[in-house]
Amino acid sequence: MTAVVLDGIVEGLGFGLLGVGLTLVYGLGGVLNLAYGEFAVLGAIVVTGVRDVGAPMPLAAAAGVAAAAAAATVLDLTAMRPVYRQSGDHRLLLGLLVTLGVAFLIEGLLDWRDPLGALIVIIGGKPIGIFGVPMGRGSVWGSVIALASGVALVGFFGATTFGRGIRSAMQDEVGARLIGISPSFARTVVFALSGALAGLVAVSSSMTSPLTVTQGFDLTTFALIVTVVGGLGSVTGAFLAGLLLGIVDTVCAYYIGQYITEVVLLGAAGLTILVRPRGLLGR
Amino acid sequence: MRGVAAGYLGEKVVEGIDLEVRAGEAVAIIGSNGAGKTTLFRAIAGLLPCAAGRVIFDEIDLTRLRAHRVAHAGVAYVPAERHLFPAMTVKTNLVLGAYPHRPHPETLELVFKLFPRLKERMRQRAGTLSGGEQQMLAVSRALMARPKLLMLDEPTSGLAPKIAKAAFGALERLKATGVTLLIAEQQVPLALSVADRGYVLENGRIRLEGTAKELAHNPEVRRAYLGVA
Ligand SMILES: Nc1ncnc2c1ncn2[C@@H]1O[C@H](COP(=O)(O)OP(=O)(O)O)[C@@H](O)[C@H]1O
Ligand SMILES: [Mg+2]
Numbered sequence: 001m002t003a004v005v006l007d008g009i010v011e012g013l014g015f016g017l018l019g020v021g022l023t024l025v026y027g028l029g030g031v032l033n034l035a036y037g038e039f040a041v042l043g044a045i046v047v048t049g050v051r052d053v054g055a056p057m058p059l060a061a062a063a064g065v066a067a068a069a070a071a072a073t074v075l076d077l078t079a080m081r082p083v084y085r086q087s088g089d090h091r092l093l094l095g096l097l098v099t100l101g102v103a104f105l106i107e108g109l110l111d112w113r114d115p116l117g118a119l120i121v122i123i124g125g126k127p128i129g130i131f132g133v134p135m136g137r138g139s140v141w142g143s144v145i146a147l148a149s150g151v152a153l154v155g156f157f158g159a160t161t162f163g164r165g166i167r168s169a170m171q172d173e174v175g176a177r178l179i180g181i182s183p184s185f186a187r188t189v190v191f192a193l194s195g196a197l198a199g200l201v202a203v204s205s206s207m208t209s210p211l212t213v214t215q216g217f218d219l220t221t222f223a224l225i226v227t228v229v230g231g232l233g234s235v236t237g238a239f240l241a242g243l244l245l246g247i248v249d250t251v252c253a254y255y256i257g258q259y260i261t262e263v264v265l266l267g268a269a270g271l272t273i274l275v276r277p278r279g280l281l282g283r
Numbered sequence: 284m285r286g287v288a289a290g291y292l293g294e295k296v297v298e299g300i301d302l303e304v305r306a307g308e309a310v311a312i313i314g315s316n317g318a319g320k321t322t323l324f325r326a327i328a329g330l331l332p333c334a335a336g337r338v339i340f341d342e343i344d345l346t347r348l349r350a351h352r353v354a355h356a357g358v359a360y361v362p363a364e365r366h367l368f369p370a371m372t373v374k375t376n377l378v379l380g381a382y383p384h385r386p387h388p389e390t391l392e393l394v395f396k397l398f399p400r401l402k403e404r405m406r407q408r409a410g411t412l413s414g415g416e417q418q419m420l421a422v423s424r425a426l427m428a429r430p431k432l433l434m435l436d437e438p439t440s441g442l443a444p445k446i447a448k449a450a451f452g453a454l455e456r457l458k459a460t461g462v463t464l465l466i467a468e469q470q471v472p473l474a475l476s477v478a479d480r481g482y483v484l485e486n487g488r489i490r491l492e493g494t495a496k497e498l499a500h501n502p503e504v505r506r507a508y509l510g511v512a
Binding site for chain 1: 369
């Protein structure tokens with residue numbers, strides 16, 4: 001049982017890291033970025049490419065994260081502009097269409113150029129014992145990355161002037177403009193941050209299982225579930241939801257079977273919408 | 284500002300507005316509901332584009348600037364709907380008022396002197412405050428930026444008459460500290476009690492202007508806004 005829960009925590013931290021990038025963009029821009037998972041795939045491709053020319057792993061990882069952030073920034077500054085000119089439901093709908101189009105474009109392109117592309121990061125060394133359970137080093141490293149990112153994000157949004165400014169724009173955009181914050185600049189920063197997080201997801205998740213070029217939509221789906229359960233725009237909520245879902249996922253897989261887990265996760269999201277539409281920590 | 288016009292979807296709501304506020308002055312824009320006071324304020328604050336005319340502030344041309352740039356130029360606008368950050372504490376709202384700088388201790392002291400209530404409520408979320416307290420917080424958040432001009436749109440909207448009077452009492456004390464004020468108000472007697480000068484806005488145009496005293500004694504104003512037959 002301990003082993004199952006520990007596996008759940010490892011997976012949950014990964015879910016949290018995955019969800020937080022999507023939830024932030026939704027919280028600030030009112031856009032559900034359906035191309036989110038593709039940024040992770042893009043990051044993974046760049047990591048493999050840079051590693052293959054002989055660069056050390058940390059450098060390759062940094063390049064992947066930077067590439068995903070750059071791709072997200074480009075999207076924000078180009079195709080998203082007409083979306084931001086809309087408001088409310090129109091913005092959400094147009095945002096879904098545009099990002100879906102971008103997702104198809106990236107996925108199609110990668111599938112054409114690099115159909116078998118995949119990122120596997122092998123962390124060598126003996127398993128580490130945690131509560132008497134031997135945990136693979138890849139799992140431990142992935143969890144450490146997710147946890148450290150979570151702490152850094154909470155610190156950024158809770159304690160820095162700029163982070164608080166971005167959070168204020170999530171709560172009241174007009175209010176934020178009146179205190180001197182440019183919402184469009186804040187959006188670009190959050191979009192770039194979201195891309196970087198997707199790149200980080202690619203690196204950390206490929207330490208336990210390979211990330212293939214066809215996985216973009218799966219990642220987006222899981223991120224969406226985490227976002228709904230955690231509450232829109234909440235960093236802590238995303239990690240809390242991730243942990244909860246990760247544990248539910250591994251426990252179900254262990255006691256019922258792998259086939260049931262995606263249904264259970266979607267069910268958890270549905271239940272959240274019915275019982276607590278704001279999510280665990282949403283506004 | 285000279286010849287300013289603004290409106291929504293090509294429809295001009297205010298037009299041909301000439302208006303002047305001198306440093307240290309308190310100026311009131313009075314007019315009934317729908318006269319265009321809010322539209323005018325939104326245009327000055329950069330929340331709405333000016334369709335014509337110019338807004339010059341302290342030798343800076345604000346006409347084409349967006350709201351956050353207008354804020355950087357030293358103009359603070361407190362809308363009637365306040366636009367606080369509801370899930371954040373009173374303290375964080377105040378700190379953010381000084382964005383991107385650190386809050387100035389003297390300004391914080393001034394705020395607490397004007398509104399001692401806020402000091403007791405520092406850890407409470409802004410969304411849970413009463414209407415009067417939210418108005419105090421909205422004005423205070425604007426003050427934290429140490430603006431050269433403070434624009435208040437209907438500071439008494441949604442407040443009980445007694446609280447509205449108290450709010451204007453606080454504005455009187457605020458004015459004594461030397462802040463330049465531009466106030467839009469339907470409650471004309473209150474507005475004219477703090478203002479040095481005033482403009483009467485009717486159907487999007489300036490109908491009358493003068494010192495507060497002149498306006499208070501003007502027969503038209505008395506008939507239309509002061510309930511004198
Ligand atoms: N967002 C808007 N879109 C279209 N028309 C508006 C909008 N806001 C206000 N108006 C119109 O502009 C006119 C002036 O409104 P407003 O500036 O709010 O006046 P006041 O603040 O003096 O009550 C009104 O006739 C109102 O219907
Ligand atoms: Mg109004």
